[in-house]
Amino acid sequence: MKTARVIFEDGAHKWLAIVRDSTRPEFIIDTNEYLVISDGDAILLDPGGAEIFPAVFSAISTSFDPRRINKIFSSHQDPDVISSLAMWLEFNPEIKCYLSWMWQGFIPHFGGGADTFVPIPDNGMDIVLGSQRMQAIPAHYLHSSGNLNFYDPKAKILFSGDVGAALLPPGDDNLFVENFDQHIRHAEAFHRRWMGSEKAKRDWCTRVSGLDIEMMCPQHGAIYRGADVRRFIDWFSRLDIGVLKS
Amino acid sequence: MDNLRTAGESGNELRRIVRINEEIKSVVATAFKINLMAMNAIFLAKRAGQSALGFGVLSNELRRFATDLQQQMSTLRETTYGSVSTVTSLLKQARTSRILNRTRKESDPAGRVIVDQLLRQRDLSTLARSKEQLAALNRRLSQMIADTTQLVELGSVLARSAKIEAAYGGGFSASLMQVSSDFERTIGDIQHSLEKLTKHHGDSRA
Ligand SMILES: [Fe+2]
Ligand SMILES: [Fe+2]
Numbered sequence: 254m255k256t257a258r259v260i261f262e263d264g265a266h267k268w269l270a271i272v273r274d275s276t277r278p279e280f281i282i283d284t285n286e287y288l289v290i291s292d293g294d295a296i297l298l299d300p301g302g303a304e305i306f307p308a309v310f311s312a313i314s315t316s317f318d319p320r321r322i323n324k325i326f327s328s329h330q331d332p333d334v335i336s337s338l339a340m341w342l343e344f345n346p347e348i349k350c351y352l353s354w355m356w357q358g359f360i361p362h363f364g365g366g367a368d369t370f371v372p373i374p375d376n377g378m379d380i381v382l383g384s385q386r387m388q389a390i391p392a393h394y395l396h397s398s399g400n401l402n403f404y405d406p407k408a409k410i411l412f413s414g415d416v417g418a419a420l421l422p423p424g425d426d427n428l429f430v431e432n433f434d435q436h437i438r439h440a441e442a443f444h445r446r447w448m449g450s451e452k453a454k455r456d457w458c459t460r461v462s463g464l465d466i467e468m469m470c471p472q473h474g475a476i477y478r479g480a481d482v483r484r485f486i487d488w489f490s491r492l493d494i495g496v497l498k499s
Numbered sequence: 500m501d502n503l504r505t506a507g508e509s510g511n512e513l514r515r516i517v518r519i520n521e522e523i524k525s526v527v528a529t530a531f532k533i534n535l536m537a538m539n540a541i542f543l544a545k546r547a548g549q550s551a552l553g554f555g556v557l558s559n560e561l562r563r564f565a566t567d568l569q570q571q572m573s574t575l576r577e578t579t580y581g582s583v584s585t586v587t588s589l590l591k592q593a594r595t596s597r598i599l600n601r602t603r604k605e606s607d608p609a610g611r612v613i614v615d616q617l618l619r620q621r622d623l624s625t626l627a628r629s630k631e632q633l634a635a636l637n638r639r640l641s642q643m644i645a646d647t648t649q650l651v652e653l654g655s656v657l658a659r660s661a662k663i664e665a666a667y668g669g670g671f672s673a674s675l676m677q678v679s680s681d682f683e684r685t686i687g688d689i690q691h692s693l694e695k696l697t698k699h700h701g702d703s704r705a
Contacts (some may be wrong), residue, residue, distance in 0.1 A: 303594075307601040311606040311610050314606055319613065320613060343599070344613070
């Protein structure tokens with residue numbers, strides 16, 4: 254069973270993290286989903302795979318009417334990110350799905366029609382949510398060739414998709430990174446193998462270093478807070494990537 | 500729960516249609532041989548000429564029958580292809596229903612109310628529409644199976660007459676008898692497949 258936990262709240266502006274599904278079958282990768290609500294407008298970040306839809310839906314419905322989700326942000330095209338799209342559209346056919354222009358012709362295989370998608374150009378764009386402006390931040394080739402992060406300047410939260418992802422051992426259920434050095438061991442193999450471009454990595458590190466970030470939320474594993482965000486960027490900038498395990 | 504049953508039912512329907520499609524394919528494959536046999540009968544009748552006039556008349560009938568059968572088979576095949584898209588959309592809906600039912604089970608009362616509302620809507624719209632599609636497909640199939648059975652019955656009568664005429668074929672009697680018997684056996688095979696098809700098609704609809 255997944256749970257929805259409030260990680261930021263300021264008046265009508267709120268972040269929910271939908272995390273840790275202990276009942277999820279072992280053969281499916283564990284994912285985090287995030288719901289950002291602002292003045293009644295709601296965007297779901299990386300809604301997850303079709304198979305975990307029931308867990309995500311039920312977790313959200315304990316604190317928010319899921320039919321009011323009117324936007325979806327898909328960091329990239331992977332099935333663990335967006336294959337539940339058709340299910341969300343069952344509840345609200347008007348949902349707009351924001352994603353890299355590259356995947357506009359691919360994701361309809363998971364669901365959605367001609368009016369569902371809002372293509373994000375390579376240099377990113379602003380996404381209006383309630384009275385706030387969110388930002389789609391380029392993170393191409395990390396790991397997907399059309400890949401974006403989502404930055405909320407008000408909450409100072411960066412949703413980083415697969416960047417910062419850690420595949421934690423069973424039982425390691427902390428919402429936040431508690432011990433960076435221990436945590437990062439579970440992220441290392443993933444970043445070495447999945448991330449392919451040194452240049453893209455350097456671009457990303459420079460770009461996000463310019464943002465004011467209090468929390469960095471990955472699609473897999475625990476959330477980085479405070480100084481751990483900087484630690485992650487430094488660690489990543491030094492990491493040798495694009496290597497096969499020998 | 501009602502929707503759970505619907506999901507299970509559409510799963511059965513899918514398996515049934517796939518099986519029927521396979522059976523139709525075997526009917527089509529057997530019917531293909533009929534054409535060659537009819538050509539062979541015409542060729543033999545020409546060679547026999549005056550000594551097998553009755554068979555000559557019949558061989559033309561056989562040829563016409565073969566053409567009609569071929570026509571019927573291509574319509575049948577088209578329906579088979581068409582049913583694949585119906586089946587695919589049903590499959591997708593069955594998966595959606597399955598996930599929705601799981602969602603319902605896992606949700607607390609607030610979520611369950613929302614899922615129930617959607618399930619009711621789906622029952623009225625999407626599912627009703629696909630049930631209609633499926634019913635139309637079944638009606639079309641029934642009609643075609645009935646038409647084909649009738650046509651093949653005619654083929655069976657022709658085969659029996661051909662055997663009788665073959666006996667009056669003089670020196671060609673043995674080879675005319677051979678071709679008539681082959682014809683009769685193949686018609687028998689088609690009839691057998693059609694009976695199975697009729698049974699399976701009728702079974703699940705009862
Ligand atoms: Fe991915
Ligand atoms: Fe992922």
